[in-house]
Amino acid sequence: MSNTFILNGKETPLKPDQMILEAARNGGIEIPTLCYLKGATPTGACRICLVEVKGARSLMAACSTPVSQGMEVFTDSTLVHQARKLNVELLLSSGKHNCMTCEANGNCRLQDLAYFYKITTPRFEESEQKYPTEDENPFIVRDFSRCILCGRCVQACNELVVNRAISLGYRGSESKVVTGGDGPYNDSECVFCGQCVEVCPVGALTEKKAKGLGRPWETQKIRTTCPYCGVGCQQLLHVKDGKIIKVTAVEDAQPNQGRLCVKGRFAYDFIYSEERLKTPLIREKNGEFREASWDEALDLVATKFKEIIKKDGPDAIAGVSCARSINEDSYQMQKLFRAVIGTNNIDHCART
Numbered sequence: 001m002s003n004t005f006i007l008n009g010k011e012t013p014l015k016p017d018q019m020i021l022e023a024a025r026n027g028g029i030e031i032p033t034l035c036y037l038k039g040a041t042p043t044g045a046c047r048i049c050l051v052e053v054k055g056a057r058s059l060m061a062a063c064s065t066p067v068s069q070g071m072e073v074f075t076d077s078t079l080v081h082q083a084r085k086l087n088v089e090l091l092l093s094s095g096k097h098n099c100m101t102c103e104a105n106g107n108c109r110l111q112d113l114a115y116f117y118k119i120t121t122p123r124f125e126e127s128e129q130k131y132p133t134e135d136e137n138p139f140i141v142r143d144f145s146r147c148i149l150c151g152r153c154v155q156a157c158n159e160l161v162v163n164r165a166i167s168l169g170y171r172g173s174e175s176k177v178v179t180g181g182d183g184p185y186n187d188s189e190c191v192f193c194g195q196c197v198e199v200c201p202v203g204a205l206t207e208k209k210a211k212g213l214g215r216p217w218e219t220q221k222i223r224t225t226c227p228y229c230g231v232g233c234q235q236l237l238h239v240k241d242g243k244i245i246k247v248t249a250v251e252d253a254q255p256n257q258g259r260l261c262v263k264g265r266f267a268y269d270f271i272y273s274e275e276r277l278k279t280p281l282i283r284e285k286n287g288e289f290r291e292a293s294w295d296e297a298l299d300l301v302a303t304k305f306k307e308i309i310k311k312d313g314p315d316a317i318a319g320v321s322c323a324r325s326i327n328e329d330s331y332q333m334q335k336l337f338r339a340v341i342g343t344n345n346i347d348h349c350a351r352t
């Protein structure tokens with residue numbers, strides 16, 4: 001007997017240990033999710049992925065229910081849509097989801113679901129704002145009034161990047177994503193990799209530096225390799241009017257699989273620094289620097305190298321390549337030193 005289940009009346013293959021969500025997606029059926037985070041343990045927190053399973057006493061969360069041989073699943077029934085819509089309405093009433101000024105407008109799963117279910121006026125009363133917004137750090141704004149407690153940030157911090165800086169704290173209507181001791185990010189174990197921001201499906205966690213700089217539909221997304229170290233993490237530059245306003249990771253791309261470190265995500269300001277050297281400088285005999293052409297500077301370095309080698313041998317020269325070099329440039333640097341200059345005095349400044 002082949003491994004199949006019945007998905008919306010159609011025989012569909014399944015793999016061992018698969019959840020309904022994954023098996024359905026493989027079968028070409030999309031089920032909406034909010035809390036589901038690929039690569040992390042499913043929590044079943046949001047109940048947006050509810051499906052009908054024949055014989056089950058209640059609707060099941062597709063993200064956390066294993067699929068089994070012969071199971072009959074319905075993802076598109078009236079009951080399913082009524083339940084999903086109700087859950088979206090409850091989430092909308094859980095905080096201040098006013099999209100007009102939200103940084104996530106245009107990139108918000110809750111907004112998409114509200115649109116899909118044509119929810120113009122929330123059926124339930126909006127909850128009081130319990131916790132003030134926290135933006136005491138240079139990178140991340142935590143707006144608790146927009147948090148739907150899906151737990152994706154916690155899963156990402158604990159299971160994807162394994163920093164374990166945040167968890168779900170308090171109980172019931174007091175629930176909140178907390179750091180150890182419930183202090184601000186600044187006083188916590190947080191290393192500001194920003195993975196929590198990356199996975200937040202609403203506007204509860206946003207990049208501080210990108211605030212007010214552009215909407216998602218106004219930016220061009222340019223894929224590139226992070227310039228910081230030789231790992232080669234894949235990132236997306238969000239560019240508006242020729243200027244980077246935000247950096248995110250490329251989902252599912254190797255080698256970083258949707259993750260970035262604090263430098264890759266937030267430290268792109270140097271590109272626009274007025275102090276950035278764009279022309280070679282040559283130090284004069286009086287100690288002052290003067291601008292020079294690349295030809296002049298390179299000729300001078302080559303001449304000096306030759307003089308040193310002639311006088312003291314190649315081991316009198318050492319090279320340190322830049323931590324921001326790509327692997328190919330670092331390879332060429334060591335080739336230059338070993339094969340051309342003739343020394344093994346070559347290193348890579350990886351610790352910045």
Ligand code: FES
Nearest residue numbers: 035044046047063
């Ligand atoms: Fe399944 Fe949230 S996505 S419960």
